[in-house]
Structures are given as structure tokens and as C-alpha cells.
Amino acid sequence: MSVTLDTDVVVVGAGPVGLLLAGDLCARGVRTVVVEQLAEPMTESRASTLHARTMEVFAERGILDRLGELPDGGPGHFGGIRLDLTAAVPGHPYAGQWKCAQTRIEAVLQERAVELGARIRRGRRLAGLDDRGDHMRVETVTAEGGKEWLTGAFVAGCDGWQSTVRRLTGFDFVGQDATREMLRADVAGIDIPNRRFERLRDGLATAYRWPDGSTRVMVHVFGATPRTRTGAPGFDEIVAAWAQVTGERIGHGEPLWLNAFDNTRRQASQYRRGRILLAGDAAHVQLPVGGQALNLGLQDAAELGERLAAHLVGQGEVETLDAYHAQRHPLGARTLTNIQAQAFLLLGGHEVDALRETFAELMRFDGVRTRLARAISGLDAPRTRAAPLATVSTSTTTAGDRRARMDRLANKTALVTGSSRGIGRATALRMAGQGALVAVHYASDENAAGETVRLIEQDGGRAFAVQAELGRPGDVHELFLGLERGLKERTGEAVLDILVNNAGEQTAAGVAPEDITPEHFDRLFAVNAKAPFFIVQRALALLPDGGRIINISSGLTRFANPEQTAYAMTKGAIEQISLHFARHLAPRRITVNSVAPGITNNGSPVFDIPEVVEQMAQLSAFKRVGEAVDVADVVMFLATDEARWITGAFVDASGGTLLG
CATH class of the missing domain: 3.30.70.2450 (Alpha-Beta Plaits)
Known part of the structure; x- marks a missing residue:
């Protein structure tokens, strides 16, 4: 007996990768058939760890609601060395790792795909692929010998590391054989x-x-x-x-x-060959350490679904599919490299003990932890913006705040001064992550500002850099010329919803009040007080009713440190700006507040000295030094609608340093 079915896409493989892809395609109106050799789903759970980017993918599609509450998977690791994955993006709703058996994931993804219209043909082995120029002809065989042909525009190979699709099509699968x-x-x-x-x-x-x-x-x-x-x-x-x-x-x-x-390490040299595309372990095979293999494959599927659907529904040329390879192949290669390093640290004998000790010491540095945690969590990958996915019967709102779409600032614009590093950078990242278009202001370090923009864009956000050296004649005019030009180019109008006055200059350590020169005093007030005042003044014409202004002050306005007398005076001025403008702008529902950080890690060399950091940490009620994101989260809250009833406030964000 033979049967012929017509469809748009034939997905080979009904594992998590193939089922997610099938559901995504059907959600956008693409007819999809899934072919699977196994007559029934697997009963063993090979993988059980989900990372932050995959959790985002699932949340966007309503899949998390179907899975129900997932237990925290505890700290992650890099090559068996503890690595807290919450360091990837502190405050991210899915930072860390989450546990869910693969059998449960497959069951939910299959249910979703079928509800959205996917046809799943189990018990059928792929026997042949024939490219007919304008379509593919796929031959499958049942255990009883019955044949079934399918015709479709494309074939997606999601059939694992022994991929029949890859073998029949002749994809190069290069790399190294196992040694451990x-x-x-x-x-x-x-x-x-x-x-x-x-x-x-x-x-x-x-x-x-x-x-x-x-x-x-x-x-x-x-x-x-x-x-x-x-x-x-x-x-x-x-x-x-x-x-x-x-x-x-x-x-x-x-x-x-x-x-x-x-620890076999292989990767297809191409993820696309004509009408055939690969995703998941069909495209790459690696040591399944820490759940990275499953998550990498699911993220492949999410990207491929968006690209392939856009092409098939007429929203993207064929180059859209080449962009899938261009994006996912280097990410796969990078992931395979970090897994290879982990395999060496994890499975090496006592000859790697010294290397493990050195690596563990390096991982104590925030920058190292963040970089590794972002890579493992999948949060270092650029995002494709696509049309919203259709969802089916999302039935629960449990943990709604944590699972809410990250769009609290959608369609908003923000200017963050001094956002090339430290608190400013963390604030820009948080606001962009919540949907805002962010103007990244810098004084002179173009590379650092560019890095802030790059970090935002690789997370799927939007940003542009604006240069202006504050504290000199014409500074505010120069800033707003660049700001207005950037906003008009990207939105068609010069509307600024959120202003964060963060840029500032501080007195060098060890300078007594009697040693402050008039020139230095004037410079501090020009940058820290005069510029913010006139930035607010200039912004008033761009701010709509209901806008937000947040000024960064300092705990030094409440805590005596004679070496910072002049600096503290400028920050006292900032608080007065906030107080009086709050009253002035209340009729327009524009809130104005000041946030006062304490000792906060801004990346300067002093924070690399453990003994000094330990001394500074004792000033906080929490006995630790603040991180930039600790303050950024407070600023972020004040920028949202939830903070509409707060204005003219002094917000202590010093970690309890001011408690005495």
C-alpha cells in the first residue's frame, strides 16, 4: 500500500527539536508533516535541564504554562566547576536553570503541534529524498514495508546525531571522534x-x-x-x-x-543545502554536558521556524534561509568549543587538576562568570524579531510575574547618560531588555559605548550611541542633536519617554577638601549638576505626559566622607533638581525621582583586589559590594507604570549602607 501526502514542510524527527519547529511553523499557517521512525515516544528522559534562552522561547509560545511550575535546577557548572547561571543576566526572570524531563517536554510539544495543525506520522523510516527543483519528494517506509511519499517545499532534518537526512543529502559533518x-x-x-x-x-x-x-x-x-x-x-x-x-x-x-x-565533536559545514535544512543534533553533535545539547537544538528550531515561515508566507526572500545558517552555525561552533573545553576539565584525569584550580580561581571574577553563564544560558545569541506566534489554550497564570513577556517598556524610548559602563550600562541593558529603544550616551569612549549597543542588539534589543562631552559649552545642545536625529531615524519622531541622568565625575580618592582647586570644583558642578539640570530642561519638550525622569544621586549625601565633599555637594544638587521638578511636572504626570547608590562595582581596578572589596563590603547591611545591576533594577522599576505614584522621592539603593 502506498500513500502520497502534500504539505509545505516535512520535518524528519519527532524529538523536542522537530516538534517545536512543527508547532512554530503551523502557528504561522505553514502546513507541516512530522515523520518519525519510532512508533511511540521514548520513555527514557535523556535530558532534563532548560536554560534561560530556551525558557524565553517557551514563554513566548505559551509552552511554559503547559509545562506547569518547573523546579529550580540549582547552580550550573562549567566542566564540573560550580557556575551560578543567575550571573548571566541578574534579575532575568529565567536566570539559572530549570528541570523538566525530556519526556514531559516532548509530550507538551507534540500536543501543541497537533493542536496547531501538524500531522505526525510515526512508525515511518526515512528511505529517500528527491529534490525535484521546485519541491522535495520524500519516501518513507513502515515496519510492515508499506511506502508513503510526501511532497513539500522544504525538508527539515531534526533526526538526531545519526541523521538520515544528513546522510542521504551528503552534508559534510566535520570534527573529531571521541576520546572520552x-x-x-x-x-x-x-x-x-x-x-x-x-x-x-x-x-x-x-x-x-x-x-x-x-x-x-x-x-x-x-x-x-x-x-x-x-x-x-x-x-x-x-x-x-x-x-x-x-x-x-x-x-x-x-x-x-x-x-x-x-565527547565526539562534529558539526555540519552547512545548515542549509537547497531545500533541506538541519537543526539540533542533526546539525551538530557534542558531549551533552549541562543540558547544552538540548537547549542548543531547541534554539536552532526557534530560529529556523521564524526564518522558514517568513519565507513561505512571502515575508522573506530565499536569503532569509541563508541567514539561518549565518546566525546559528557560528553559535553552534562556539558552543561546541566551550563544551570541548568543559569535556577536558570534566573528564580529564588528575593531570588537569592544576588547570581546574586555575580555572576555578578565574571564575571568581564577575566578568568571567558573566561571560560563561551567558554563553551556557544562550543569552549571548542575537535574536530575530518575528511576527507573534499563535498560541493555543494557555490555561494558567501561575508565577505570572516571572513568566510575563519582557515588554514592560515596549514602544518606549530612553536616554541613559553615561551608559558606556557601570550603572549606566546595566540600566541601558535592563531597559532595552524590557522593550525600550535606548540612546546610549558617552563622553569619549566610543568603543565602550559600542559594546553596550552590541550587548543590547545581540539580545534582540534596540539601541544607538550618542556622543557628547558634558561639562563644556554646548554640551547639552550637542547631546540632543544626536539624540533627536537617532530617534527620528528609528521611530520617525523625536519623542523621549524616559530620561536617566547617570553621567557623573567623581573626586579622586585621597583628596582632602582643602586640596580641591576652583577648577576641579567648577568641573564637578558643570558635569554633575549643571548638565543634568539643562538636560532635564531640554528634555521637557520631548517628554510626553506620563514620562519618567530618574536622576542618579549618591549615598554620600547622607554619609560623611570629607574626601568627597565637593562631589557630595553636586549630588545634593541632583536631589534638589528631582524634588522641585517633581512638583513642577506633576500636572503632566511626569515623575521625577533620585536614586542613591552606595559602593557599587563599576569595573574599576580596585574591585579586583579581594582585600579592598572585603573592607568595602562591611559597610553594607548585606556585607557585600553592590553590583551595577542592583541599582539598575531600581531605576528600571521607577521607569515603569508600576511606579506612577512615586515622585520627588529619594530612593536609597545603597544596600543598607545608610542604616548606620
Whole structure:
């Protein structure tokens, strides 16, 4: 018996990647058929960790509501070295990692795809692909020998690391074969301690008790090389390895699932060849460490769905599909490189102990932690803006604040002065992340301002840089010429919804009041007080009713430090600007507030000296130095509609330094 089906896209593979892609395509009106060799979904859960970018993808599609409350997955790691993934973007609603069994993810994604119109053909093995020029002809075979042909405009290979699509089409799959292997199993009826990447004399061991009482064990014997396998390892092999490494016996348990994975590293040289595209493990294979393989594949699918649907519904030329490769291939390569480094740190024997100690020391620095956490979380990837996805029956509002779309400042514009670094940069990032178009002001460091813009744009936000050196004649005029030009180019009008006066100049440490020169005094007031006053004055013509003005003051207006007398005077002026303009602008519902940080890490060299940082930390009630994002979150709140009833306020954002 043979059947022929006509569709727009044939997705090969009904794992998480293929099912997410099918649902996304159908949500945009693209007819989609999914072909899967397995007659029934898998019952074992190979992966269970979701990262921040994937959580965003799921939230945008209403998938998180279907999954229900997900437990916090605890701190992440880099090569087995603890790495708190909340460092990726502090305050991000999905910062960290979240646990959800792959079986649950697949069930929800399949339900969604079917509801949106996808047809899923299980129990069918891909047998042939024929490019007919203007369409693809796909041949599948059932276990009983029945044949089925499908015709479609495109084929998406989402069929895993042994991809038949990739093999039949002849994609180059370049890289390196395995040199290390890890064994894993889910075992019932055993009682052993939980372990997390515990490095012992003879190897590495991990154990985790699942909610059903079974235990996931993973073990690697140092120096052991991968075996040639045609299937899963035997339970006896895992029992022996576990005993060698830990000294514990688990052979009396009942094996529920057996598996081996290794550090094979391969990537397709192209993600698109004509009418065939690859996503997930069909496009790249890597050590599945920390859930990165699953998340990388799901993010491939999200990007491919947007590109492919745009092309098929007439919103993008064929180059749109080439852009999929151009974006995802380098991200995949970068991820494979960081996984290769992790594999070396994780599975290397005692010869890597010194390197692990050095790496752990480096990871104490905020910049290193943030960079690695963003990479693992998928938050260092550029975003494609696409038409909204259709959603089906999102039924729950549990944890609504955390799962809300990040668009609290959608269609708003903001100017953040001094946003090339520190609090200004963190504020610009937060506002752009909430949907605002941000003007990034800088005085002289064009590269630093460009980096702020780049960070915003790679997260899918919008920003542009504006240069003006404050404190000299014509400074405010120069600033607003650039601001108005940038706004008109991007929005068609010069409307400014939010103004953040952050730029400032501080007295150097160790300068006594009697040593302040008139020239330095005048300079401080010109930058810190005069410029903000006239920036507010100039902005009034651009601010609509209901606008927001936030001025950055300092805890030094409430805390004596003689070496900063002149600086504190300028910040006292800032607070007076806020107080009086708040009364003046109240009839227009424009709020004006001042925020006073305490000691805050602005990236200067002094914050790299642990002893100094520890001394500064003692001044805070929380016994730590503030981070730029701690203050940025306060500023962000004052910029939203939720803060409409706050004006003329002095907001202490010093971490309790002013409590005495």
C-alpha cells in the first residue's frame, strides 16, 4: 500500500527539536508533516535541564504554562566547576536553570503541534529524498514495508546525531571522534549518596535521586577510552565502573535505562543545502554536558521556524534561509568549543587538576562568570524579531510575574547618560531588555559605548550611541542633536519617554577638601549638576505626559566622607533638581525621582583586589559590594507604570549602607 501526502514542510524527527519547529511553523499557517521512525515516544528522559534562552522561547509560545511550575535546577557548572547561571543576566526572570524531563517536554510539544495543525506520522523510516527543483519528494517506509511519499517545499532534518537526512543529502559533518566516554543509567532499588561531579582517585561520579525514587548515576573511569558500541552498555559494565570509582555496589538494583555518551565533536559545514535544512543534533553533535545539547537544538528550531515561515508566507526572500545558517552555525561552533573545553576539565584525569584550580580561581571574577553563564544560558545569541506566534489554550497564570513577556517598556524610548559602563550600562541593558529603544550616551569612549549597543542588539534589543562631552559649552545642545536625529531615524519622531541622568565625575580618592582647586570644583558642578539640570530642561519638550525622569544621586549625601565633599555637594544638587521638578511636572504626570547608590562595582581596578572589596563590603547591611545591576533594577522599576505614584522621592539603593 502506498500513500502520497502534500504539505509545505516535512520535518524528519519527532524529538523536542522537530516538534517545536512543527508547532512554530503551523502557528504561522505553514502546513507541516512530522515523520518519525519510532512508533511511540521514548520513555527514557535523556535530558532534563532548560536554560534561560530556551525558557524565553517557551514563554513566548505559551509552552511554559503547559509545562506547569518547573523546579529550580540549582547552580550550573562549567566542566564540573560550580557556575551560578543567575550571573548571566541578574534579575532575568529565567536566570539559572530549570528541570523538566525530556519526556514531559516532548509530550507538551507534540500536543501543541497537533493542536496547531501538524500531522505526525510515526512508525515511518526515512528511505529517500528527491529534490525535484521546485519541491522535495520524500519516501518513507513502515515496519510492515508499506511506502508513503510526501511532497513539500522544504525538508527539515531534526533526526538526531545519526541523521538520515544528513546522510542521504551528503552534508559534510566535520570534527573529531571521541576520546572520552561517560556511562549513565537510571537504577531503581539502590540507596547511595547524591553526588555532583565528585572527582575521586580513579574517576568521576555523579548520582541524583529522581522524584520516583530511582537514581540517575553517571560514571567515568579516568583514562578509559570509548568502546565501539552498537547499542547501550550492559548494566554489568556500569556496575563495575561505579564500584571501581566509588567503592559502592549497585548491582542489586534494577536498571531502567542504560546509556553511554562521549565527547565526539562534529558539526555540519552547512545548515542549509537547497531545500533541506538541519537543526539540533542533526546539525551538530557534542558531549551533552549541562543540558547544552538540548537547549542548543531547541534554539536552532526557534530560529529556523521564524526564518522558514517568513519565507513561505512571502515575508522573506530565499536569503532569509541563508541567514539561518549565518546566525546559528557560528553559535553552534562556539558552543561546541566551550563544551570541548568543559569535556577536558570534566573528564580529564588528575593531570588537569592544576588547570581546574586555575580555572576555578578565574571564575571568581564577575566578568568571567558573566561571560560563561551567558554563553551556557544562550543569552549571548542575537535574536530575530518575528511576527507573534499563535498560541493555543494557555490555561494558567501561575508565577505570572516571572513568566510575563519582557515588554514592560515596549514602544518606549530612553536616554541613559553615561551608559558606556557601570550603572549606566546595566540600566541601558535592563531597559532595552524590557522593550525600550535606548540612546546610549558617552563622553569619549566610543568603543565602550559600542559594546553596550552590541550587548543590547545581540539580545534582540534596540539601541544607538550618542556622543557628547558634558561639562563644556554646548554640551547639552550637542547631546540632543544626536539624540533627536537617532530617534527620528528609528521611530520617525523625536519623542523621549524616559530620561536617566547617570553621567557623573567623581573626586579622586585621597583628596582632602582643602586640596580641591576652583577648577576641579567648577568641573564637578558643570558635569554633575549643571548638565543634568539643562538636560532635564531640554528634555521637557520631548517628554510626553506620563514620562519618567530618574536622576542618579549618591549615598554620600547622607554619609560623611570629607574626601568627597565637593562631589557630595553636586549630588545634593541632583536631589534638589528631582524634588522641585517633581512638583513642577506633576500636572503632566511626569515623575521625577533620585536614586542613591552606595559602593557599587563599576569595573574599576580596585574591585579586583579581594582585600579592598572585603573592607568595602562591611559597610553594607548585606556585607557585600553592590553590583551595577542592583541599582539598575531600581531605576528600571521607577521607569515603569508600576511606579506612577512615586515622585520627588529619594530612593536609597545603597544596600543598607545608610542604616548606620
